Amino acid sequence: MGKTLISWDILAWDQIQHYVLKFQRKIYCASLLKEKSRVKFLQDKLLKSQLFSLWTTQQIVRNNQLGLNCAQKYEIFFELKSLSETSLAKISRKKIVIKGQIFLLKLVLLPEWDASFRNQQFNYCISIPEIVQNIQRVCLKKQFSHFFEVNLSRYINDINFGIVLNQLNSSLKIKLYISQLLQSGLLENYRNFITYRYFTVEGTHRLDIQLSNLLIDIVFHEFSQILFKYTQKRNLLFSKFEKEGRQEYQYLRSLYSFVILHSEYDNLKEIQHLLTCWLKTRGIYLKEEVISIQSTNSSFNFAYYSFQKIDEKNFQIKPSISAQKHLLNLISAMSNRMKxxxxxxxxxxxxxxxxxxxxxxxxxxxxxxxxxxxxxxxxxxxxxxxxxxxxxxxxxxxxxxxxxxxxxxxxxxxxxxxxxxxxxxxxxxxxxxxxxxxxxxxxxxxxxxxxxxxxxxxxxxxxxxx
Known part of the structure; x- marks a missing residue:
């Protein structure tokens, strides 16, 4: 690029976007083929690319609606470029540059983990309302009589992300970037955000929340494979002694919320014990008494939704009383602050x-x-x-x-x-x-x-x- 500043608007942004998406597609394919060394090589090359830093600067300026001139945009670009090219990871003190670094990390990590989540796409739900739809559909069709829900929003700060960093198939520099962001209070801000704005977690445009969502998915995605192997071995063992030894279950997850449905209470109790033991490896010590197993034959609550079975073909779904009180308290607080x-x-x-x-x-x-x-x-x-x-x-x-x-x-x-x-x-x-x-x-x-x-x-x- 040199020291000469080319006008920002005449750059070929379509071709730059094509270049970025091409590299993301390469990382995605390499991750599907489980070529770990190639994934790491492509991630480092994309992170050091000048075109990638240019496109990131353009997206940050446009999404935040900043009225910056050409020189100011290039100043952000050169700082992102210098931070990306250095061998040591360093977090900037400027807020706009920090957003750019978070955006860079998200674009680098997302293709790899989308490929890893691909095998679980039928268990993973994009949002809580999608889980609610699946619960209603499954309860009416397959007649699962019991379920339990685990919401780990209160335990996010307890997660041992050292284990997660070891799972990342990325260079040491990317791991150091993520480690510094976690030490700077990334998860604390995420914890405060989801406490008071539970209905905007999936639809937010904040980059720190999007990166936190990705890290949460990386932490908890492994349990579906563990549960599948456990039920497969259990069904194989009991099929030798019982004619009806095979038991079906339904596993649903969205970020930090787990829902498991089963027709047998005792089997669901075993899965509950398996989940609590696995969470200890992630730094979350959850007592089994905290996880309550509910029956789907009567009214039950899930994620601020209230379910009430009217008949065999219909469920009445409405906001829970706590969600209604939360909305009214929020409006009261807004009216007092905005007098x-x-x-x-x-x-x-x-x-x-x-x-x-x-x-x-x-x-x-x-x-x-x-x-x-x-x-x-x-x-x-x-x-x-x-x-x-x-x-x-x-x-x-x-x-x-x-x-x-x-x-x-x-x-x-x-x-x-x-x-x-x-x-x-x-x-x-x-x-x-x-x-x-x-x-x-x-x-x-x-x-x-x-x-x-x-x-x-x-x-x-x-x-x-x-």
Missing amino acids: NSPVSVFISKLSLVLKRWKNYFSLCNCKRVFNKLDEQIFQKIRGWAFRRHPKWSKNKSKIKYFPKINGLKYYDRIYSGNWIFSNISTTEEVIILDKLRWVTPKSSTYYCCFDKLYRFNYLYQYGMNW
């Missing part, structure tokens, strides 16, 4: 929370619960509006914040109302707060946006475009 915020900002922030929460619980078939929540949310917002102008009459506040709206189009339906929170009285672009009970098409939910088969197939995903 003097502009109406448009308050509506946009609140609308984002409601849309994410609604997408997370879009599988629920409970209009009464959503109507009740809409009424409680309305009471909190009305109190926020009236407290902003204590000397105004209630009618004047109502006209300003809750004007009458006719013919509002929301996706494929048209709604009208007299108490819809909006900023129509201002001169800004019109923003209206959605209702939870308003119907949203399933295609708009973020967890159904892509097929798992395409996600695990780099050859199909990128090979057809070039």
